Amino acid sequence: MEIRNMFDAISANLPEEITQTLLEREGLRVERIVSSGQASPPDFWYDQDEHEWVMLLAGSAGLEIEGEDGARSLKVGDFLLLPAHQRHRVAWTDAQCETIWLVIFFR
Amino acid sequence: MEIRNMFDAISANLPEEITQTLLEREGLRVERIVSSGQASPPDFWYDQDEHEWVMLLAGSAGLEIEGEDGARSLKVGDFLLLPAHQRHRVAWTDAQCETIWLVIFFR
Numbered sequence: 001m002e003i004r005n006m007f008d009a010i011s012a013n014l015p016e017e018i019t020q021t022l023l024e025r026e027g028l029r030v031e032r033i034v035s036s037g038q039a040s041p042p043d044f045w046y047d048q049d050e051h052e053w054v055m056l057l058a059g060s061a062g063l064e065i066e067g068e069d070g071a072r073s074l075k076v077g078d079f080l081l082l083p084a085h086q087r088h089r090v091a092w093t094d095a096q097c098e099t100i101w102l103v104i105f106f107r
Numbered sequence: 108m109e110i111r112n113m114f115d116a117i118s119a120n121l122p123e124e125i126t127q128t129l130l131e132r133e134g135l136r137v138e139r140i141v142s143s144g145q146a147s148p149p150d151f152w153y154d155q156d157e158h159e160w161v162m163l164l165a166g167s168a169g170l171e172i173e174g175e176d177g178a179r180s181l182k183v184g185d186f187l188l189l190p191a192h193q194r195h196r197v198a199w200t201d202a203q204c205e206t207i208w209l210v211i212f213f214r
Contacts, residue, residue: 001172006184023160028213053130065108077113106135
């Protein structure tokens, strides 16, 4: 029974966002995403076939949801459900520290 | 789009463990469990039909896995997969603070 830690193996000053799959089964995928200041490209929107349940484990981020005014600020512990095809984008992530997302994708 | 926080609405000195379902779909259930010093009864073992992916979000705990010597100590951020019918029990949880578990049950 292997125990791993969500905060391990994060190097400082990541040039790119890092996505790791922690668990994958049919219709279910759990990912850790580590951001360090990255954001979605301008005018880019995620539009996914899967539902996404997401929680912030570290850092902070701004999440834009299509149809809403401005970005929602997310702090540690915040979680929400993004139904499939709910268009959204990451407006910003904390430039001062790693932002760690725990994401459950499911069908 | 409702944003909730994993650390909200926890009262001090919980007399019992609190389990809340955060998401439920066919074959998938995400729960928050808040413990404050509770443990599994002596000689009680969980033996579940579902697989369980579990992460510690706050506090600390001892997890006994059948066939292993002694309990594994879990700290914040630790996560592991307990396959269905992998018998396990909670040997202890932190008596000084809330221990918060994020659990994904799936089939």
